[in-house]
């Protein structure tokens with residue numbers, strides 16, 4: 001008998017196309033069909049922490065704004081906790097997820113939320129066998145596991161559009177978190193220091209004093225934004 | 231419990247970013263390599279949805295925008311299961327679809343194709359999978375339509391499908407095609423996918439057993455999302 005592996009293969013991605021709004025944001029396509037469109041309110045009314053606005057452009061390789069992009073955002077709350085299916089430890093109404101579309105004329109997008117907190121970092125995956133070997137190895141004796149480095153506050157982005165064959169994953173970090181950013185294990189994974197800067201927004205304020213973070217996402221060219229294979 | 235990590239995505243069966251036969255990808259594709267990121271909490275968690283978020287009629291495209299009667303077109307059921315790579319069902323996950331009407335026209339302010347809007351057809355639907363990962367929609371079969379790429383490109387009949395899973399790294403948008411459509415073989419968007427079997431996996435099969443006699447045909451379309459590893463994070467038992 002020939003041995004077989006009974007795994008299925010992930011369904012292949014296809015572009016979301018120019019009419020993605022019909023399915024995911026029909027109001028923007030020009031009609032009203034659902035009782036409520038999803039992803040309009042990321043943080044909800046009870047969220048703790050600093051209210052912020054985030055805005056920007058997605059820019060193509062010719063330097064033009066991408067006017068038909070759809071962005072999904074996924075973030076932790078101000079305590080660095082992600083919602084879980086049972087609601088978990090986040091505030092009532094905190095979804096942590098949003099859907100953002102652009103102005104069709106200018107390509108500008110923006111959304112309001114709360115600033116996320118630092119998130120517990122990745123624990124190293126060590127099997128029990130590997131761990132036993134390690135713990136008895138002379139080079140390791142006497143050492144203890146360092147706590148997993150915390151990840152600096154960040155927003156997770158997923159971009160789809162016409163011409164994008166498979167959704168692009170990136171992260172936005174905050175410029176007022178220089179110390180946390182310097183220790184962030186994901187930013188530090190990026191070999192080229194100048195590329196790390198592509199993930200850090202700039203900060204301003206609106207007339208009412210609300211912090212506004214601006215984040216340009218460059219699909220290619222000089223200063224191409226870092227995208228992740230997650 | 232801390233959710234487990236996922237198998238790495240097999241990029242050999244996924245379309246690359248740069249696919250010059252699909253011209254729009256040329257200026258919209260990153261040129262530098264993706265940075266491979268071992269899963270953190272940010273990737274293995276994801277949004278969840280409930281029945282309070284949607285209405286029961288949302289999965290019936292024949293009725294959810296009906297004004298003066300039913301939409302024109304071939305009435306069909308599209309159904310299947312959302313599974314992961316371990317062949318386990320993905321229950322209670324949001325599936326959203328959108329499509330052109332039977333004439334190949336989208337209800338979108340940016341679509342100006344000469345085929346008319348159908349007053350009784352919106353073109354979008356959404357549903358949650360049940361406890362076994364099963365979902366279904368009722369709709370009309372979309373028409374082929376021309377698009378600007380080469381001078382005479384036509385999209386095969388297709389339905390756009392969006393699925394969440396349980397983690398942000400499972401997020402997927404794809405397109406469903408219909409068995410027997412000769413335009414599939416000619417489509418530069420279909421052929422952004424380098425793997426022939428992966429293309430076959432996007433072609434829904436005519437499912438006579440699920441059709442309704444004297445009412446509508448059915449097509450079956452299973453969707454596979456990335457699977458979780460069974461070796462959990464440190465401090466967890468192995469093998470679940």
Ligand SMILES: [Fe+2]
Pocket residue numbers: 017019330385388390
């Ligand atoms: Fe389409």
